[in-house]
Amino acid sequence: GQNIDQPTEMTATEGAIVQINCTYQTSGFNGLFWYQQHAGEAPTFLSYNVLDGLEEKGRFSSFLSRSKGYSYLLLKELQMKDSASYLCAVRRNYGQNFVFGPGTRLSVLP
Amino acid sequence: DGGITQSPKYLFRKEGQNVTLSCEQNLNHDAMYWYRQDPGQGLRLIYYSQIVNDFQKGDIAEGYSVSREKKESFPLTVTSAQKNPTAFYLCASSIYRDGGLLNTGELFFGEGSRLTVL
Numbered sequence: 001g002q003n004i005d006q007p008t009e010m011t012a013t014e015g016a017i018v019q020i021n022c023t024y025q026t027s028g029f030n031g032l033f034w035y036q037q038h039a040g041e042a043p044t045f046l047s048y049n050v051l052d053g054l055e056e057k058g059r060f061s062s063f064l065s066r067s068k069g070y071s072y073l074l075l076k077e078l079q080m081k082d083s084a085s086y087l088c089a090v091r092r093n094y095g096q097n098f099v100f101g102p103g104t105r106l107s108v109l110p
Numbered sequence: 111d112g113g114i115t116q117s118p119k120y121l122f123r124k125e126g127q128n129v130t131l132s133c134e135q136n137l138n139h140d141a142m143y144w145y146r147q148d149p150g151q152g153l154r155l156i157y158y159s160q161i162v163n164d165f166q167k168g169d170i171a172e173g174y175s176v177s178r179e180k181k182e183s184f185p186l187t188v189t190s191a192q193k194n195p196t197a198f199y200l201c202a203s204s205i206y207r208d209g210g211l212l213n214t215g216e217l218f219f220g221e222g223s224r225l226t227v228l
Contacts, residue, residue, distance in 0.1 A: 004152070033216055042200060042219035087152065091215070097143065097168065098217060100152035
């Protein structure tokens, strides 16, 4: 079956660091993606991991451990505009389609 | 500018009516997808298509139909057989990843269509 888990909600303070975890069990794996989605808007691509390790892009980093079925998204120097939902998604081997987790709603407080 | 256009943005429908949501892309992407998003839930795959004139059912295809007559277009019809059609519908496209590492093949999304059944 397909199962992706994320915390439902998180709260953090402006300027702080937050880590959003994602665990997955899917039939086939061909990459893990993180997307940001502001309320009422379309998701936008943040990061991609296909090999184990850390990928850094400015204030955002993403980590993957394929053997553990685990990833996290790290957001540094939080800003108010980072308040959004963060979606973890796995691309399956066959069919090139993607399965999404429920999303984590992050609230950044002043 | 390249992108994905969905229309209409908001749509109201009476029970028992079919409705078609439009999705057009000018990114020259081979693969296109339809997802449904409900409050508190992740995106669920309805249908996807990797090439023209071919498409596959996703996880929740019942009550929906699609066509892929042109590379640029992937319309979704929500039929009266769909029991709970009120939702936010997202169309997406991606490069069909050939296994190379030169591109990530991430999804590009349209702005979404919010369907409400009255």
